[in-house]
Amino acid sequence: MKLSHLSETLIGSEIVKLGGEIREKIRQGARIYNFTVGDFDPSIFPIPQELEDGIVDAYRKHFTNYPAAEGNLDLREALVSFIKDKQGLAYGLNDILVASGGRPLIYAVFRAICDAGDKVIYAVPSWNNNHYTHFVSGEHIVIEAKAENHFMPTAADIRPHVKDATLISLCSPQNPTGTTFRKEELEAICDLVIEENNRRGPDQKKLYVMYDQMYWHLTYGSIQHYDPVSLRPAMREYTVYIDAISKVFAATGVRVGWSMGPATIISKMKAILTHIGAWAPMAEQKAVAQFLGKRDAITNFLSHFKKEIEERLHGIYAGFKALQSEGFEVEAIAPEAAIYLTIRMSLVGKKSADGTVLKDQAAVTAYMLDKAGLAVVPFYAFGAPASSPWYRLSVGTCKKEEIGEMTSKLREALQQLS
Numbered sequence: 001m002k003l004s005h006l007s008e009t010l011i012g013s014e015i016v017k018l019g020g021e022i023r024e025k026i027r028q029g030a031r032i033y034n035f036t037v038g039d040f041d042p043s044i045f046p047i048p049q050e051l052e053d054g055i056v057d058a059y060r061k062h063f064t065n066y067p068a069a070e071g072n073l074d075l076r077e078a079l080v081s082f083i084k085d086k087q088g089l090a091y092g093l094n095d096i097l098v099a100s101g102g103r104p105l106i107y108a109v110f111r112a113i114c115d116a117g118d119k120v121i122y123a124v125p126s127w128n129n130n131h132y133t134h135f136v137s138g139e140h141i142v143i144e145a146k147a148e149n150h151f152m153p154t155a156a157d158i159r160p161h162v163k164d165a166t167l168i169s170l171c172s173p174q175n176p177t178g179t180t181f182r183k184e185e186l187e188a189i190c191d192l193v194i195e196e197n198n199r200r201g202p203d204q205k206k207l208y209v210m211y212d213q214m215y216w217h218l219t220y221g222s223i224q225h226y227d228p229v230s231l232r233p234a235m236r237e238y239t240v241y242i243d244a245i246s247k248v249f250a251a252t253g254v255r256v257g258w259s260m261g262p263a264t265i266i267s268k269m270k271a272i273l274t275h276i277g278a279w280a281p282m283a284e285q286k287a288v289a290q291f292l293g294k295r296d297a298i299t300n301f302l303s304h305f306k307k308e309i310e311e312r313l314h315g316i317y318a319g320f321k322a323l324q325s326e327g328f329e330v331e332a333i334a335p336e337a338a339i340y341l342t343i344r345m346s347l348v349g350k351k352s353a354d355g356t357v358l359k360d361q362a363a364v365t366a367y368m369l370d371k372a373g374l375a376v377v378p379f380y381a382f383g384a385p386a387s388s389p390w391y392r393l394s395v396g397t398c399k400k401e402e403i404g405e406m407t408s409k410l411r412e413a414l415q416q417l418s
Contacts, residue, residue, distance in 0.1 A: 011131065014381035018365070022375045033406040034375045034397060038175065038339070041397040045250040045308070048301045050294055054287030055254070063283040069274045070266075071098025071258065072282070075289040079258055082292045086217075089229055091260040097270050098285065100255040102214055102244045104278035108269035109210045109240050109259070110136045110167070118166035118205075123153035124383030125390070127175040141165060142383065147390070150179035150333060151342065155188035162196045166205055171212040172226070173219065176382050176392035178313075178340030179333065180219065183226050190232040197238060208265075209235065212242040215338035217302060220310045223336045237262050240269075245288060247339070250305065250396075256280040256288045312395040312403065313341050319407035328414045339396045343376065346389040350417040358417075361387055372413035374406060 002008075018036060026032050046052070070076070076096045083089050099105045106128075114120060116137035122129035123145040133140050141161045145151040152174060162168075170189070172181040181189075189209075197206050209228055216225040228235040244257030257280070259269065273279075280288075291297070313335035320332035320343055331344040347364045351357050352371070358364050361378060368374045376391040384390065 006135070009134070011134070015377055018375070018377065018381070021369065025369070030373060032369070032373045032375055033402055033409070035393045035395065036375045036377050037397055038392075038394050039252050039396050040250040040339075042250070044399065045305065045396065047249055047251045047254065048291065048297060050297045051245075051249060051251065051254075051287055051291045054290050055284055058283035058286040061286075063286050065282055067098075067279050067282045067285050069279065070270050071096065071280065072285045072289065075256075075285045075292075078289040078292040079260075083260065085295070087227065087230065089227075089260070092263075094263045095260050095266055097259045097266045097273070098280050099257055099259075099273055100278050100280045101246055101252075101257040102212065102242045103257075104273055104276065105242050105257055105259045105269070106132060106210065106212070107135065108272045109242070109265075110138070111272050112265055112268040113208050113240075114138050114166050119161070119164060120167045120169065121158060121161050121165050122169040123151075123157070125151060125176050125379040125388075125392075126169070126171060126382055129169045130383050132169075138166075144384070147333075147344075149185075150336070151177040151390075152179055152181055152185065153189075154185055155192050158189060159192055162192060162207060165196075165207055167208050167210060168193065169210045169212070171214075173213075173215040173337035175212075175215070175338065176340055176377065176379065177333070177342045178215075178338040178392075179336050179342065180223055181226055183224070183231065186226050186228065187231050190228050190235050193228075193238055194232065194234050206238060209239045210242065211239055214242060214244055215247050216243070217248040218306060218309065218339065219337040220306065220313070220335055225337070240265055249301065254284050254288075256284050309339055309395060310335065312398045312400065313339075315400070315403040316341055316393060316395065316398075316406070319403060319410075323407070323411060323414065326411075328411075330410075330414070339394050341393040341395065343391050343393050344389050345391065347414075347417060348387075348389070353416045361389060364389070365391075368410070368413065371416065372406070372410045374410055374413075 076093050079096050110132045114136040118138050119141050120133045120138040121141040123143040143153050143157045145153050228239045240261035246252045317332045323330050329346040333342040347358050365378050376393045379388040379390040380386045
């Protein structure tokens with residue numbers, strides 16, 4: 001059966017494939033340390049009680065009809081206040097669009113800005129930029145971010161590609177790496193965008209930035225979050241933000257996200273999503289509008305939530321550093337943000353106890369799952385080369401008692417290699 005070119009050319013998800021293998025092993029009784037999912041176990045990380053109560057109460061008050069296409073007024077008013085208070089950014093009601101999480105908003109940004117053949121610049125590893133660029137038939141301008149830059153793109157990486165480009169997709173804190181932009185580097189990227197747009201004539205399409213800051217509240221230690229408009233106010237007319245309650249409140253299934261940006265772009269995104277119907281549910285919008293005004297409750301929740309995540313990230317990081325000090329070919333980047341730890345397992349060419357050679361990185365991934373019960377997502381699932389030895393490890397479903405167990409099992413698996 002012949003279907004659309006888009007549907008016939010969609011790329012399958014390596015994460016979904018790996019998830020199927022994990023589920024089958026668990027079904028067969030295997031002990032798996034599943035650190036693949038960019039989500040939370042609600043029994044470990046429940047949403048804030050005040051938010052949960054607000055959702056239940058909103059349904060009991062029968063808020064079950066269609067919401068406003070741009071997001072309910074009370075929620076957008078709450079977001080105006082919250083964004084100003086927490087990030088220092090002054091956006092008005094017409095500059096904000098609410099939707100059912102970040103994904104439809106990202107899709108709407110690509111659809112509103114990009115035509116077929118337009119150049120879209122993004123770094124790898126990164127989450128889903130390749131798929132969204134494919135949706136709009138854009139030209140993929142792929143930058144391979146480097147470990148020495150903590151897998152964040154630099155202005156030097158981007159500069160050769162900005163001429164005639166339409167969109168730069170940036171994310172900080174980054175999924176899958178859990179790393180962040182440093183102030184000076186993001187300033188340099190902003191200056192590059194401003195310079196390029198000043199060069200373009202009045203009839204040329206401008207160069208825009210989509211800035212996904214979904215994890216921005218979840219930074220640790222001395223790490224600070226930076227964003228384009230705060231650093232360079234001139235970026236306001238070129239930047240569209242993606243944000244949501246999904247990660248900051250462990251509320252991935254509640255489905256309330258928002259964009260803020262130039263009203264002209266926001267209105268076009270609204271028109272696109274009106275036809276798709278990707279609205280955040282009415283009751284959830286009502287609850288989030290109320291919860292965002294409870295600043296003390298938010299502070300108390302984040303204080304505990306961040307401590308628990310950071311403890312897990314640093315515990316696993318310490319385990320990997322100990323294995324590295326013992327001479328094993330593993331490594332980890334110190335935790336910076338989000339719920340992710342970037343780890344490296346350079347084991348290609350090693351031979352297992354039964355004589356099998358780990359011929360490529362896919363074989364390493366399979367070996368770690370089979371022998372150590374360690375399930376992590378390879379960077380090649382996020383667009384990096386198939387030979388990349390780096391992985392995303394997520395702690396959203398991690399129990400603290402698993403950390404020592406997993407490290408011991410991993411040590412045993414590594415000891416069996418020669």
